Amino acid sequence: MGIGPPAASPPYRIETPRLVIRCWEPEDAPLMKEAVDSSLEHLRPWMPWARYEPQTLAEKVELVRMFRGNFDLDNDYVYGVFEPDESRALGGSGLHPRGGDGSLEIGYWIRADSIGKGLATELAAVLTRVGFEQCGLVRVDIQVDPENERSLRVPRKLGFTEEATLRRRLPPKDDEGERRNSVLFTMLAAECATSRCMDFDYVAYGPLGREL
Template sequence: MFTMHVDDDVELSIFEPRHAESLFQLVDKNRDRLGVWLSFPEKTREKADSLAFIRKSLTRMADGNGFWAGILYKGELAGSTGFLYIDQEAGRTEIGYWIGADFTGRGLVTKAVRKMVDYAFFELGLRKVNIQTSGGNGKSRAVPERLGFTKEGVLREYEYLNGSHHDRIVYGLLKEEWGEF
């Protein structure tokens, strides 16, 4: 199992098939909350859906094209973060993340994303990391802003969820900017 130590309470652990039940339960418990901003909760209706997601993530990891990891807080699955893709030729990736309601307000996502940025720049040798968030999701937008990302643009009415269109905010960070914040 591939894990990344973040601090005494937080670890990132690559999802494996054995995580399917806990992943499904966390998504199910937070379905309404997450579904306001993200499309995957609607597609996650049973443990088998989480297992299929994990298998796809492991295939992408084996292909060198991204992966998803659980954010573990004191050993308990609290949320997830991952590289949506890895473009070695262009030297860039995009990080996604979400957290369960019971784990908000502890800085877990910021810590996890900081670790993922370090991994992208110093382990994968990439030169740019992007994060995209829904324009209306202030808590999600705070993560890249807190970590020194630059707001690069707004994709207007980019996504249609729950009967309404949402803008997408694009943030970017270059390797040489990392650590300047």
């Protein structure tokens, strides 16, 4: 918040061969809760919000309403990540306005029983393409805790540039902990077309449900 929206708002729905990426709806609250509750130990080391889990279903409904409202108001774009038939949530993601005008930052998590299949890589690749091809961004960012080996692999594989280690940029993991360092990965618009992001195809849809 506090900066202008991208040239065009991110799509409401993105389909890849293995994923549906779309804004959460309140009726997804049970799917979100099941995905988070079954992944708590896996999420806690890296996702600061996981310390407040498990949440009740009513709390999840309120959370999704906030995500949904902010998405529609162009404040922040939080996506749910689903199986192609949308019967199960596979994780969460987002395009977040944290790095100034013309940029969005990708965040991601994948449920514990579905890691190691390249889903985070597919997710980050298509959101990067969407950022440049649909939203007209100048730069896409990804920030990763330097201790998060698994997550570091994702931007490295896709051809992001490791720009710097920022000190004490990420929130602490727990109430007593210190703020964590972050490795800032960036990709610029001109770099995307020759990057490994192009190995991953997608179809995007706007608010009318029409293909973009």
